[in-house]
Each structure stands twice: as structure tokens, then as C-alpha cells.
Amino acid sequence: MIAFDAVTKRYGDNVRPALDNISLDIQSGEFIVMVGQSGSGKSTLLGMINRLIDPSEGVVWFEGEDVQHLDPVLLRRHIGYVFQHVGLFPHMTLAENIGITPRLLGWDEARIAARTEELLTLVQLPPEQYRDRIPSELSGGQRQRIGVARAIAAKPRVVLMDEPFGALDLRTRDALSRDYRKLHEALQLTTVMITHDVIEAVLLADRIAVLQDGRIAGLGTPHDLVTNPPNDDVRALMDMPRQQAERLNALMRESAAS
Numbered sequence: 628m629i630a631f632d633a634v635t636k637r638y639g640d641n642v643r644p645a646l647d648n649i650s651l652d653i654q655s656g657e658f659i660v661m662v663g664q665s666g667s668g669k670s671t672l673l674g675m676i677n678r679l680i681d682p683s684e685g686v687v688w689f690e691g692e693d694v695q696h697l698d699p700v701l702l703r704r705h706i707g708y709v710f711q712h713v714g715l716f717p718h719m720t721l722a723e724n725i726g727i728t729p730r731l732l733g734w735d736e737a738r739i740a741a742r743t744e745e746l747l748t749l750v751q752l753p754p755e756q757y758r759d760r761i762p763s764e765l766s767g768g769q770r771q772r773i774g775v776a777r778a779i780a781a782k783p784r785v786v787l788m789d790e791p792f793g794a795l796d797l798r799t800r801d802a803l804s805r806d807y808r809k810l811h812e813a814l815q816l817t818t819v820m821i822t823h824d825v826i827e828a829v830l831l832a833d834r835i836a837v838l839q840d841g842r843i844a845g846l847g848t849p850h851d852l853v854t855n856p857p858n859d860d861v862r863a864l865m866d867m868p869r870q871q872a873e874r875l876n877a878l879m880r881e882s883a884a885s
């Protein structure tokens with residue numbers, strides 16, 4: 628579905644490339660999650676898929692085509708994009724926000740209305756109650772649900788997510804990410820997600836890519852990376868959820884004993 632072939636990205640005259648000779652194949656239907664420290668190159672990698680960023684060297688393939696040969700505006704209409712600050716249009720109703728890409732693609736109004744109803748139901752915001760609201764009349768979690776609905780409105784096969792649930796409280800975040808995983812499966816999407824939360828990555832991903840200084844330091848199923856990390860940095864990162872669980876258990880035991 629998507630392939631990076633020896634991709635390097637240099638910003639301006641920075642000595643160190645933001646991405647350094649990355650090769651990565653993403654299969655159709657796969658849920659791949661990118662983790663790594665701030666500045667490791669995750670957003671740069673994601674932005675190359677929908678041509679927000681162009682490579683300095685190498686080729687990014689999308690469904691067998693070099694993205695450099697595709698019109699970026701048209702390409703983006705076929706790739707859903709969800710990011711942390713949802714970016715809904717504040718004066719448009721939720722229905723209008725969801726209908727933006729279908730409308731740009733020339734769908735007729737009846738089809739857009741039907742699709743909007745379907746999506747509001749899918750993201751668990753009953754249409755009769757929500758379709759005519761504006762974004763400021765929603766909670767952060769509800770807004771993010773609309774962000775997901777808008778991203779998949781025109782039935783893209785690929786969805787890119789940049790810290791989509793990062794600004795939400797833990798419970799909402801957990802519920803929303805689980806709901807999204809179900810949507811990913813039901814709609815047979817290909818999803819590329821960035822998160823800073825290793826637990827979220829382990830729970831959601833088919834495969835995790837660990838980025839470090841512009842390179843892929845580890846790539847594999849959550850199980851592979853936890854049980855057989857390729858190096859000490861990946862081991863330390865993937866071991867964090869277990870260490871936190873152990874600390875929590877120890878605290879619980881101490882407070883139960885006192």
C-alpha cells in the first residue's frame with residue numbers, strides 16, 4: 628500500500644538529516660504505529676505519505692505510484708488525516724465538517740447527507756442530536772470522534788494519525804483508540820499512527836516502528852519488540868509498560884500492607 632524506498636530528508640542546511648535512508652513497506656490493512664523520542668522523525672515520515680513533506684532522496688510509493696508524480700491536493704482527498712488539534716471549521720456544523728471532502732470530490736448532496744448520518748452513528752454521536760451542532764458545543768473527545776468521521780468520510784483506504792488522542796483524558800483516550808481499532812478492522816483501512824504512548828502502541832499496532840535519530844531502530848509486532856528487542860534503546864522503550872505495571876503493583880502491595 629505504502630513503501631519508503633531509501634528515503635532521506637534534510638531540512639535546509641541541517642547537517643543531520645531528519646530521516647536517514649529509510650526503507651519500510653506498509654501492507655494493505657495493516658495498523659502500523661510509530662514511536663520514538665521527540666525529534667526522531669515521526670512526523671516527517673508521516674507527512675511524506677500525503678506530500679505535506681517531500682523527500683530529499685529516495686521514493687515514497689503509494690499504491691504502486693511514486694507520490695511525486697501525484698497531485699498533492701488529489702492525493703490528500705484519498706488519504707484520511709487525523710491530528711491532535713482536530714482542526715474542525717468552527718462556524719460549520721458537524722455535518723458540514725464531515726462532508727467537506729465528499730463535497731470537494733463532487734458527491735451529490737443526498738449521498739453526502741446519507742454518509743454523514745452513517746458516520747455520526749458509527750462514531751457514536753446520534754445524528755439527530757449532533758448533526759447541526761458546531762464544534763464548540765462538543766467535548767474534546769467528541770470533537771476527536773468528528774475528526775475521525777471527517778477523515779474517513781470519503782472512504783479513504785489509508786488513514787494517517789498524528790497523536791490523534793494525545794490531548795484527551797486517559798479513559799476517553801482508551802475508549803476512543805479501541806473504537807478506532809474496531810473501525811480500522813471493519814472498514815479494512817490501512818492506518819499509520821504516531822503516538823508517544825508505548826502502551827497505546829502495544830495495544831493497537833499490528834507492527835510498531837521505533838524511530839531514533841531519523842532511522843528505524845526497531846520494527847516488528849509488539850510481541851517481537853517486547854520479547855526480542857534489536858538493541859538496548861528499543862528494549863528500554865518497550866520495557867516501560869512492564870516496569871510501570873511493576874511499580875504500580877509494588878505501590879498497591881505497600882498500601883495494602885500498611
Ligand SMILES: Nc1ncnc2c1ncn2[C@@H]1O[C@H](COP(=O)(O)OP(=O)(O)OP(=O)(O)O)[C@@H](O)[C@H]1O
Pocket residue numbers: 638639641645663664665666667668669670671672
Ligand atoms: N520545517 C522544518 N525545518 C527544519 N527542521 C525541521 C523541520 N521540521 C522538522 N525539523 C527537524 O527534523 C527533525 C525531525 O522532526 P519531526 O517533527 O519529524 O520529529 P518527531 O519525531 O515527529 O518529533 P515530535 O515527537 O516532537 O513531534 C527534528 O530535528 C526537527 O527539528
